[in-house]
Amino acid sequence: MRYLPLSSDDRAEMLDKIGVKEIDDLFVDVPPHALLKGLLDLPLHMTEMEVEQNFEAFAAKNVSAGSGPFFVGAGAYRHYVPSSVDYQLQRGEFLTAYTPYQPEISQGTLQTLYEFQTQVAQITGMDVANASMYDGSTACGEAALMARRITRKNKVIVSGNLHPQYIDVVKNATKHTDGIVIVSETTVNKPENLLDQVDADTSCVIVQYPDFFGNINDYTALADALHEQKKILVIVTTEIVALGAIKSPGEMGADIVVGEGQSIGNGLNYGGPYVGLFATRQKYVRQLPGRLCGETTDADGKRGYVLTLSTREQHIRREKATSNICTNAGLCTLAFTIHMTLLGEVGYRQMAKINHAGAVKLAGKLKEVDGVELLNSTFFNEFTVRLNKNAAEVVEALVEHDVIAGLPVSRLYPNNPDFANDLIIAVTETTSEDDMDILVSELNEVLSC
Numbered sequence: 362m363r364y365l366p367l368s369s370d371d372r373a374e375m376l377d378k379i380g381v382k383e384i385d386d387l388f389v390d391v392p393p394h395a396l397l398k399g400l401l402d403l404p405l406h407m408t409e410m411e412v413e414q415n416f417e418a419f420a421a422k423n424v425s426a427g428s429g430p431f432f433v434g435a436g437a438y439r440h441y442v443p444s445s446v447d448y449q450l451q452r453g454e455f456l457t458a459y460t461p462y463q464p465e466i467s468q469g470t471l472q473t474l475y476e477f478q479t480q481v482a483q484i485t486g487m488d489v490a491n492a493s494m495y496d497g498s499t500a501c502g503e504a505a506l507m508a509r510r511i512t513r514k515n516k517v518i519v520s521g522n523l524h525p526q527y528i529d530v531v532k533n534a535t536k537h538t539d540g541i542v543i544v545s546e547t548t549v550n551k552p553e554n555l556l557d558q559v560d561a562d563t564s565c566v567i568v569q570y571p572d573f574f575g576n577i578n579d580y581t582a583l584a585d586a587l588h589e590q591k592k593i594l595v596i597v598t599t600e601i602v603a604l605g606a607i608k609s610p611g612e613m614g615a616d617i618v619v620g621e622g623q624s625i626g627n628g629l630n631y632g633g634p635y636v637g638l639f640a641t642r643q644k645y646v647r648q649l650p651g652r653l654c655g656e657t658t659d660a661d662g663k664r665g666y667v668l669t670l671s672t673r674e675q676h677i678r679r680e681k682a683t684s685n686i687c688t689n690a691g692l693c694t695l696a697f698t699i700h701m702t703l704l705g706e707v708g709y710r711q712m713a714k715i716n717h718a719g720a721v722k723l724a725g726k727l728k729e730v731d732g733v734e735l736l737n738s739t740f741f742n743e744f745t746v747r748l749n750k751n752a753a754e755v756v757e758a759l760v761e762h763d764v765i766a767g768l769p770v771s772r773l774y775p776n777n778p779d780f781a782n783d784l785i786i787a788v789t790e791t792t793s794e795d796d797m798d799i800l801v802s803e804l805n806e807v808l809s810c
Contacts, residue, residue, distance in 0.1 A: 455470075477490075485598075496623075497597070506684075514561075518543050550736045564593060568597065598610065626701070753772065766800060
């Protein structure tokens with residue numbers, strides 16, 4: 362028997378109450394191409410055992426990142442996570458902890474969030490960080506909204522070399538407002554004239570560091586020029602390990618720094634959950650989205666932790682809230698904090714050095730391959746090469762040999778023929794020299810055919 366908790370009259374009454382005629386009217390904001398037409402291509406019913414067997418068969422078709430040479434990056438990176446991180450996460454005090462509304466019984470959770478904020482502020486070179494966002498892309502969207510609140514200007518200038526999915530989120534976050542998003546031209550290795558696009562209505566400029574293609578640019582001059590015009594510079598970092606080796610965004614004068622923290626403590630996990638990082642200057646703390654944990658003393662003078670700022674949508678005066686984020690990625694922040702604590706500053710910087718050294722070594726090997734052109738002059742652990750063949754087809758060919766060669770740029774820019782042969786390759790501490798040699802050998806074979 363089907364379980365239908367509402368009758369037809371019940372549903373009609375509910376729709377009438379909210380002012381729509383039919384259920385489909387509730388989904389008018391969903392693009393037509395994203396709507397399902399008809400039933401899914403699935404059996405209408407199965408036993409529990411049959412469902413489990415089918416899904417096991419589906420899972421067996423996946424090639425995991427650890428099953429062979431793996432060079433995918435572009436915002437999601439394979440790093441080694443010590444087993445002690447998972448062991449700590451599995452402790453009942455952490456695994457079952459919930460939102461720390463009551464500091465009297467939430468000191469452990471509040472302290473770990475405080476430690477997380479401290480670590481993020483230190484590595485980004487900023488004054489203060491919040492207790493996390495959902496992921497890097499949504500943090501980027503929140504940064505655009507925050508910059509608009511600070512400047513009371515509506516235009517957002519976005520670097521064309523920002524991760525395209527982050528660009529989509531910025532557009533989505535602002536599309537139901539009177540805001541304007543201007544995206545600069547996307548180029549692999551040409552300088553952008555972002556400052557030329559800034560005018561009186563501009564609130565901020567958003568750049569990525571290192572950028573989507575792996576280039577490392579110093580934005581100090583851009584920050585100085587924007588500050589003269591009372592504009593905000595937002596710097597996005599999708600590979601947080603990079604800040605162990607290169608100048609911090611805070612040193613360059615960034616006003617807001619956002620990023621993806623997945624690289625520290627969090628595995629790839631087929632795309633999530635991840636953890637968004639968000640840091641800013643002390644003077645902008647009142648516009649910070651999400652939660653901010655602070656240190657205080659109790660009535661007896663003992664150290665304690667509280668939610669210092671927590672302007673969320675379900676609190677009073679929600680129309681004045683800085684954000685509609687209704688929770689954070691608490692367990693992922695804890696994984697980040699545990700891993701970062703195990704590394705310490707020395708280990709964090711050493712890990713970054715290993716990543717960079719590996720990328721330099723592989724880039725040198727690939728430059729010797731006929732049909733491969735390195736497009737970057739600077740990079741951290743990720744770079745872009747141009748092949749003499751379609752990059753997506755080359756990647757598919759190498760998959761047959763259990764080599765995941767990287768991310769074809771065309772996957773995220775399907776309508777731009779200029780990127781058809783471009784491939785983004787990432788190297789981390791998990792990449793062995795044997796992995797590199799296998800990639801070079803397989804590329805030699807495929808590109809010479």
